Amino acid sequence: MKFLENSKLEAINSALTIENGDCCVIGRLESYSCKMAGDDKRLFKTLSHEGDPNELTVLSPPQTMMSSIRENPLNYACSRKTLYYLISTLNASFRPDYDFSNAKSDEFSREPSVNYVSNFINSSLGAVLGERYNRWDIAGGLSSLLWTTINEEINLDDCHVYSYNPDLDSDPYGDEGCLWSFNFFLYNRRMKRILFFTCKAQSSSLDDKSIHEDPIDEFEFESFNTNL
Template structure:
């Protein structure tokens, strides 16, 4: 997965590093090309090394964590073909699943390795509006006016980069042992993938809020922590 440089995203990412009275927010939006090269091709062959597996084989996803009445990691049953007896949950092709895992590896390298992530750790979101409402709700509740002032700019930049209405949107919802945001003090976090199949591109939007009394444990936020230290010297 190749990171696509974006000055608009860089500006938004700086604005998404927010400190309030009772929390710190660390957000990041990045764009990746799905065109595989070099190491990606080798990893993809290894990913599909199971006997009989093809890139088009379907894997079951978990329902979105925000779905009413359903717990993460559980689904009811109906077949993919529409019969009454089979999985009702959404599915994903092996190839698309690989893109999501490769995006995580690129975004969190070298601190984390997601190569063993399974399809049930991901969900397909029901709609763009659902995702926007969730992001807006979390950030508005925590950052208030600081987020509301940048909201329009943020969503316009994402839409210009990926054409959100043409995307399938997935989320990564791992167990605590696999969660890069699973450290003590994390108030909330989300990891969304906007996947535009025609553009062969993924925009990854990851964000978390932490209680500032807890020390930072992830390299994800080290740059912001450094900026804070520098600011305090003036």
């Protein structure tokens, strides 16, 4: 997977590192081209040995809604090739600390729609950040800037959305003090591109060494809006 630089995504990522009371939010958006590099080719070859790359593999029920027991499981399936893209994206985003090459299909879900996922994300971030995330003023709130930037990068109308929902042993956010986390993949097949949105809320009572930036204040937020 080839990482695609985007200054607007970098600005959003800075705004998504926020301390609010007793909780810290750490999020990032990364855009990748579905172009195989050396390690990707080896992983794809391994997965191809397990079956036809175009063969469907069943995923777990969606993270963002309760799934009916009677529902056709193929409604939430993907091809082995798509699964390879998802695993390769995780490897690219979290390397060298984590290796997801052995991740299984039941650790992933195909979400029902972009709308379900956007509501889930807005609810999660809004509950922690409150007005900082939800407000609608002259400059626009972080929520509106977030989704405008995402749409410009990936064209949401043409996307399928997948999520990664590992067990505690495989979870990169399985550390003590993590209140919640999510990992979503916005996959635009026509563009051959994946936008990866990963985020966690961490208790501020613990010393989280992953936070390197000062909490965003009102002045910084206004400057961020102006720069975009």
